[in-house]
Amino acid sequence: MTVLAERPVTHEHEHEHHEGPSGLLKWLTSTDHKLIGMNYMVTSLVMFFLAGIMALLLRTQLSSPNSSFLSFQQYNALFTMHGSLMLYLFAGPFAFGGLANYILPLQVGAPDMAFPRLNALSYWLYLGGSITMLLGFLVAGGAAAYGWVAYAPLSSVQFSPGSAPDLWILGIALTGFSAIFTGVNLVTTTFYLRAPGMTMFRLPIFTWNMLVTAILILIAFPILTAAMVLLFADRHFGTHIYSTAGGGSPVLYQNLFWFFGHPEVYILALPYFGIVSDVIPVFSKKPLFGYKGMIFATMSIAALSTGVWAHHMFTTGVVLLPFFSLLSLLIAVPTGIKFFNWIGTMWRGQLTFTTPMLFCIGFLFAFLMGGLTGVMLASPPIDFATHDTYFVVAHFHQVLFGTAVYAGFAGLYYWYPKFFGRMYREWMGKWHFWLLTIGFWLTFIPQYVLGLWGMPRRVASYPANLGWRSLNVASTIGAYVIGISFVFLLVNLWVSWRKPVPAGDNPWDAHTLEWFATSPPVHHNFEKLPPIRSERPVWDYHHPDALTIEHSGAHSNGNGHGHLTDAGAGAGAGSSGDKA
Amino acid sequence: MRIEALFLLGVAVFFGLVGIAYWFLAYEQGGTMMLVGTTLLGLVPGSYYLWWSQRMKPRPEDRTDATMADGAGVIGSFPSSSIWPFVLGMGLFLMVLSMVFGLWLIAPGATLVISAVIGVTVESRRGGTI
Numbered sequence: 001m002t003v004l005a006e007r008p009v010t011h012e013h014e015h016e017h018h019e020g021p022s023g024l025l026k027w028l029t030s031t032d033h034k035l036i037g038m039n040y041m042v043t044s045l046v047m048f049f050l051a052g053i054m055a056l057l058l059r060t061q062l063s064s065p066n067s068s069f070l071s072f073q074q075y076n077a078l079f080t081m082h083g084s085l086m087l088y089l090f091a092g093p094f095a096f097g098g099l100a101n102y103i104l105p106l107q108v109g110a111p112d113m114a115f116p117r118l119n120a121l122s123y124w125l126y127l128g129g130s131i132t133m134l135l136g137f138l139v140a141g142g143a144a145a146y147g148w149v150a151y152a153p154l155s156s157v158q159f160s161p162g163s164a165p166d167l168w169i170l171g172i173a174l175t176g177f178s179a180i181f182t183g184v185n186l187v188t189t190t191f192y193l194r195a196p197g198m199t200m201f202r203l204p205i206f207t208w209n210m211l212v213t214a215i216l217i218l219i220a221f222p223i224l225t226a227a228m229v230l231l232f233a234d235r236h237f238g239t240h241i242y243s244t245a246g247g248g249s250p251v252l253y254q255n256l257f258w259f260f261g262h263p264e265v266y267i268l269a270l271p272y273f274g275i276v277s278d279v280i281p282v283f284s285k286k287p288l289f290g291y292k293g294m295i296f297a298t299m300s301i302a303a304l305s306t307g308v309w310a311h312h313m314f315t316t317g318v319v320l321l322p323f324f325s326l327l328s329l330l331i332a333v334p335t336g337i338k339f340f341n342w343i344g345t346m347w348r349g350q351l352t353f354t355t356p357m358l359f360c361i362g363f364l365f366a367f368l369m370g371g372l373t374g375v376m377l378a379s380p381p382i383d384f385a386t387h388d389t390y391f392v393v394a395h396f397h398q399v400l401f402g403t404a405v406y407a408g409f410a411g412l413y414y415w416y417p418k419f420f421g422r423m424y425r426e427w428m429g430k431w432h433f434w435l436l437t438i439g440f441w442l443t444f445i446p447q448y449v450l451g452l453w454g455m456p457r458r459v460a461s462y463p464a465n466l467g468w469r470s471l472n473v474a475s476t477i478g479a480y481v482i483g484i485s486f487v488f489l490l491v492n493l494w495v496s497w498r499k500p501v502p503a504g505d506n507p508w509d510a511h512t513l514e515w516f517a518t519s520p521p522v523h524h525n526f527e528k529l530p531p532i533r534s535e536r537p538v539w540d541y542h543h544p545d546a547l548t549i550e551h552s553g554a555h556s557n558g559n560g561h562g563h564l565t566d567a568g569a570g571a572g573a574g575s576s577g578d579k580a
Numbered sequence: 581m582r583i584e585a586l587f588l589l590g591v592a593v594f595f596g597l598v599g600i601a602y603w604f605l606a607y608e609q610g611g612t613m614m615l616v617g618t619t620l621l622g623l624v625p626g627s628y629y630l631w632w633s634q635r636m637k638p639r640p641e642d643r644t645d646a647t648m649a650d651g652a653g654v655i656g657s658f659p660s661s662s663i664w665p666f667v668l669g670m671g672l673f674l675m676v677l678s679m680v681f682g683l684w685l686i687a688p689g690a691t692l693v694i695s696a697v698i699g700v701t702v703e704s705r706r707g708g709t710i
Contacts, residue, residue, distance in 0.1 A: 021661060026661070028663060028666045029661040029662055029663045029666065030660075030661055031658075031659050031660060031661055031662055031665070032660065032661075110655075111655060111658060112658045114656075116658055116659055116660075116662075117659055117662050117664065117665050117700065118665075119665075120662070120665035120666065120669075121665040121668055121669050123665075123669075124665055124666050124668070124669025124670065124673075125669050125672060125673075127669070128669055128670070128672065128673030128676070129673075131673070132673070132676060132677065139680075163680045163681075166679065166680045167680055170676045170677075170679060170680065173676070174672070174673065174676055191584050193655065193656075194641035195641065195648070195651065196640030196641055196643070196646035196647060196648055196650045196651035197640065197641070197643065197644065197645070197646040197647070197648075198641050199583075199641065199642060199643070199644055200583040200584065200587075200642075201583070202644075215591060215621075218621060219618050219621060223614060232679075236679075252610055255608075255610040255611055255614075256610065256614075259611065259614045299587075299590070303591070303594045303595075306595070306618065307595075307598045307602075307615075309611070310611070319606075319608075320602075320605055320606040320608075323601070323602065323605050323606065523660070524658070529648055531647060531648065533644075
């Protein structure tokens, strides 16, 4: 049934009775953003664990020289599917389909996403696309084996015969449409369904980052989907768009792919920056340092990231090196601003090292290392020397592990009480963090060294006389430690499911609107809303005596900046007006 | 509305400038066309929003001093459950699989897609049930 959602005004607002289907039919028919978000999260975590198991198989193969644990074809198929699952089916959908779908309407005070049925469709397309891609393992010849980038001559029907590459291409096309629909939904929800008083410059940083990410999705994913359709046409309909034989250009594929591919890296990073920007202030008991600076840094990262696609193509020799190198180096500036703001938020705060906070700090170190090596790779002389070596592999994994895993699981732990109304076990979360951290650094630091020694990526075997064995063994041990750390996550979820500890609506004394709803939120989310007078309305509501900082001032056009207003009788407990 | 408009126009201005610079530095058609497309992506909705923002009163969510009472009333119509997104999604899934496993899959796929399109339209008209 269609429900006309009304804005709740008073405390006495009658809890609207939602009678709908239950069980399997509920799962199939629900258009509730919370259920769809949960579906997305569960599916993408399944993809994450599948891809993680593939990574362990790859590392097992590499732990000894001339290993015959996997055949070369199996190795190629596994690293292709590891990358594809992690990038297309885990890191992106977990953020913009899972966490954002669940949290963003709550953070802006909306009853649901703007287009609930489109939202449901995008989940089913994502599920269909995931199954399509995984079906590649079941057809003759094994899964696609051309790397997650599917470069043109290699992905042609001549060099990649069989139906698994077709399934891969079609799976990407389906998930591409699903991402576009989610992007439309996120932008419209942020523009049209905010609660009264929730101006653009009072939105939580997570919502801001999701808005910018959604714009990036709308820029990048149509191009990916188009590139995949053209690739399919090249394989089956006799076109020669990417083959030199018929007058086409393989570099065109690289241009199209990386015009998607580089924004994609930031589609995978910005939501996670948003999570970190929401978590660190809560556990520092301070407002975010440099709120507007954070927003403009996000926008500049997103803008620059779309202008740097060809820095993945330096060694093709047909791209404009200075242009792409300059823009790539410039990205370090807004990213640096973000780092200073995160550290500035923690500076002199009352830090509590809960699991989400630990994961955020782990993110800061991992992303710093990955980011700095990224600055090195933006310089063509270094890139020419290290291109397609394990140096790039280590850089890329440190960036994406920092964002999608560290910050992603920070978000999962942080919002877990909101999702289920119960707490996870803190000690197991800490074990998860420390094992993950040990494993993470042990896996990827040796890969930097291996890369500088010249070990190429995407090789299934290496000779024994090069001295690469011990570092590869270290890297493999690290990978298994990472694998073990996730056992703690699964046991944690299982224990909290079997023996629930109630969490309450706002266990963290948090800032943003989702913590004003019940845990888990009711149908159409809010029975009442607090007055929204700053970017942390829930904190203001629970601490009426404290000093508050209004970023938007008293003007309706939002031009005011950083007014310090005394909302009550002087500074109360936990006062944090030291920002101004 | 105004900040939303400026946000989208900012996308257009930035990629317009990068596009011009890129064309005169690289003379490469593929990238330039993609930058032109990105410019239009910001320009078209952004100018529409700007046009409206100058003709409408600020909405409660645009005003820093708005209270919950200012935004009271019906927000919109939200279908709370519908089978048609699932039917449409599975129809498209089957049609995609038909390109690999045989064109006969188009028959069930297209049936599902067409029935979902009809179903979702009828549902919207009569106010919707599952």
